[in-house]
Amino acid sequence: MHRAERAQRTRRRILDAAAALFLERGYAGATMRAIAGAAGVAVPTVELGFGTKARLLKAAIDVAIAGDDEPVPVLDRAWATAARQATSAAQLLTVAADVIAAAQSRSAGLVLAVFEGGRTDPELAALAAELTDQRAATVGWLVDALTRIAPPADGAADDLWLLMDPAIFDRLVRHRGWTPERYARWFARSANALLYPGRTP
Numbered sequence: 001m002h003r004a005e006r007a008q009r010t011r012r013r014i015l016d017a018a019a020a021l022f023l024e025r026g027y028a029g030a031t032m033r034a035i036a037g038a039a040g041v042a043v044p045t046v047e048l049g050f051g052t053k054a055r056l057l058k059a060a061i062d063v064a065i066a067g068d069d070e071p072v073p074v075l076d077r078a079w080a081t082a083a084r085q086a087t088s089a090a091q092l093l094t095v096a097a098d099v100i101a102a103a104q105s106r107s108a109g110l111v112l113a114v115f116e117g118g119r120t121d122p123e124l125a126a127l128a129a130e131l132t133d134q135r136a137a138t139v140g141w142l143v144d145a146l147t148r149i150a151p152p153a154d155g156a157a158d159d160l161w162l163l164m165d166p167a168i169f170d171r172l173v174r175h176r177g178w179t180p181e182r183y184a185r186w187f188a189r190s191a192n193a194l195l196y197p198g199r200t201p
Contacts, residue, residue, distance in 0.1 A: 012063075013040065014036075014041060014045075014046055017038035018035045019060040021034055027057065027121070032047065054121075054126075057113075057124075058127050061107055064103070064106035064110055066103075067102065074138065075141055083095045083145055089146050089150040090188075090192055093146075094188045096142055100184070104166055105173075105180045108173075111166045112166055135164060136161070140157065143156050143160065152195035
């Protein structure tokens with residue numbers, strides 16, 4: 001096995017271990033030593049690869065959102081191409097809803113941990129702001145894509161922002177027992193109703 005491939009596999013083991021422990025123990029309980037032990041590496045290996053625990057959590061969230069560790073931005077992936085090729089706003093929102101539901105399934109718990117911890121931890125507060133900016137960028141991209149097909153109602157960005165809140169996904173799926181598929185259908189239906197009231201986009 002080549003050195004680069006070994007390094008990539010080690011990185012993915014660390015990320016998988018980190019995600020599992022952050023969800024199981026919370027940010028404070030998931031120590032770097034525990035993560036290193038679960039990944040089968042030394043603590044310096046984790047620190048060399050990711051720096052701080054907050055940066056490791058951010059990397060785990062990025063992988064959870066994307067579904068892999070490939071260095072391809074979320075908005076440059078196949079789903080974005082499919083969304084750009086949509087011929088109606090309803091079709092575009094369906095594509096987006098499916099991707100958002102899958103990403104929320106993998107990442108919502110981790111993202112919520114950041115926002116909860118950010119109330120008292122300055123480094124997590126900075127990470128929460130970074131995640132907020134990422135969400136804003138995705139919302140802006142979606143609104144621009146929709147505008148090229150059928151301009152949505154005023155406030156479209158705020159409507160999508162609210163629908164994409166991981167807390168809503170968490171409450172519907174974890175607390176109300178919804179499946180991610182049901183959430184995706186609800187997301188697309190709600191987005192259509194809010195962005196195109198009284199009309200078929």
